Amino acid sequence: MRSTKIRVEPALLRRINERRLLEFLQISGPSSRARLRKISGLTAPTVSKVVDSLLEQGLLEEIDPVRPAMGRPGRLVRMASASALVLGVLVNADRCTIVVAGLDGRIDDHRTRHLVTPATYQGLIAALDRECRAALVGLAGAPQGIGVVVDGLINDREQEVVCCANLHMLDRRNPARDLESRIGVRCRLLKGTSALCLSERACSDAADRDDFCVFDITTGIGLGIMSGGSLVAGHSGMAGEIGHVVIDPDGSLCGCGNRGCLETLATDAAIVRLVSTKAGTALAPDEVARLLEERPADFACEIDTVANRLALAASMAINILNPTRLLIHSRVFLVSEARCDAVRAALKRLGLAASVDDCRVERTRSSKEQAAVAGIIHEITQTWAPALR
Numbered sequence: 061m062r063s064t065k066i067r068v069e070p071a072l073l074r075r076i077n078e079r080r081l082l083e084f085l086q087i088s089g090p091s092s093r094a095r096l097r098k099i100s101g102l103t104a105p106t107v108s109k110v111v112d113s114l115l116e117q118g119l120l121e122e123i124d125p126v127r128p129a130m131g132r133p134g135r136l137v138r139m140a141s142a143s144a145l146v147l148g149v150l151v152n153a154d155r156c157t158i159v160v161a162g163l164d165g166r167i168d169d170h171r172t173r174h175l176v177t178p179a180t181y182q183g184l185i186a187a188l189d190r191e192c193r194a195a196l197v198g199l200a201g202a203p204q205g206i207g208v209v210v211d212g213l214i215n216d217r218e219q220e221v222v223c224c225a226n227l228h229m230l231d232r233r234n235p236a237r238d239l240e241s242r243i244g245v246r247c248r249l250l251k252g253t254s255a256l257c258l259s260e261r262a263c264s265d266a267a268d269r270d271d272f273c274v275f276d277i278t279t280g281i282g283l284g285i286m287s288g289g290s291l292v293a294g295h296s297g298m299a300g301e302i303g304h305v306v307i308d309p310d311g312s313l314c315g316c317g318n319r320g321c322l323e324t325l326a327t328d329a330a331i332v333r334l335v336s337t338k339a340g341t342a343l344a345p346d347e348v349a350r351l352l353e354e355r356p357a358d359f360a361c362e363i364d365t366v367a368n369r370l371a372l373a374a375s376m377a378i379n380i381l382n383p384t385r386l387l388i389h390s391r392v393f394l395v396s397e398a399r400c401d402a403v404r405a406a407l408k409r410l411g412l413a414a415s416v417d418d419c420r421v422e423r424t425r426s427s428k429e430q431a432a433v434a435g436i437i438h439e440i441t442q443t444w445a446p447a448l449r
């Protein structure tokens with residue numbers, strides 16, 4: 061029988077091993093070389109060589125353990141916090157935000173910059189270029205990448221915004237590619253819900269990391285899916301657009317062009333609209349959040365309406381995906397445990413009992429800024445080398 065040997069070039073093999081350790085450290089945090097050996101299955105000399113190479117490239121750093129074990133304390137390695145940097149960019153209809161973080165994902169709050177979203181696309185790219193450069197002034201670390209989060213329908217295969225209901229100047233564009241050509245740093249267009257899945261995975265316990273989903277109801281309603289430890293993207297990366305499922309064909313017009321989409325009914329924008337109607341004046345999201353906090357009884361009907369609609373969307377996701385957790389990201393509606401309880405109660409009535417009992421409904425712990433950072437760090441790791449599965 062002829063043996064079939066696959067020859068892997070040593071340089072490629074080293075990159076593949078580097079990727080394995082980067083992936084592990086990104087998800088699990090600081091680790092000793094012994095632990096890396098155990099988890100990766102690589103030999104001690106290989107782990108040592110790979111770690112040394114990543115330290116030399118500035119992608120990892122060594123730290124002392126918090127409480128040294130008995131005997132000789134082994135140093136820990138972690139993703140670099142200062143020698144390698146990433147930026148996260150959030151592009152929203154009213155304003156954009158830029159954050160700087162280390163490869164360990166920690167954001168340097170003093171460097172966060174906000175700007176009013178310019179009126180034209182060219183103005184937007186020029187402003188992002190300027191602000192990203194300003195955010196990095198005086199830092200010694202090398203920028204490794206910029207994650208650009210857009211809340212809209214994104215075709216990941218084509219790397220293009222298909223439709224951004226709140227900011228149509230982004231339609232058929234790729235602000236990440238256009239920013240990259242100006243700033244000369246790798247930029248990646250990211251879908252908000254997928255990026256949130258990555259930031260939530262980074263702050264989850266090991267038992268909760270593999271099968272969960274995220275609802276982002278801050279603008280529309282998007283669904284991010286982590287299944288078996290991997291993001292579910294679909295053929296073109298457009299999976300999870302649950303917000304555009306039509307549940308009332310005669311309902312209000314949605315940004316996508318259809319009527320009565322779920323996202324016209326079960327979002328932060330929906331509660332702002334309902335409370336504004338009741339108050340008889342157009343209220344800002346922050347004002348609505350305050351009113352709901354101070355006078356929940358006055359808006360019980362509105363809260364109930366949105367909780368029921370959100371539970372309907374949640375029941376679809378839970379029935380289909382059977383996640384261990386459904387995490388909801390919200391800035392106005394779901395900012396209190398009481399409102400979370402209202403959604404849970406409605407879900408009990410609407411969902412399949414066995415699947416609902418199997419799933420915890422919680423609020424997200426990470427911010428969109430952390431999501432942008434987690435998204436670009438994931439991208440850097442994924443493109444470091446092909447994965448061996």
Ligand SMILES: [Zn+2]
Binds near residue numbers: 315316
């Ligand atoms: Zn729609």
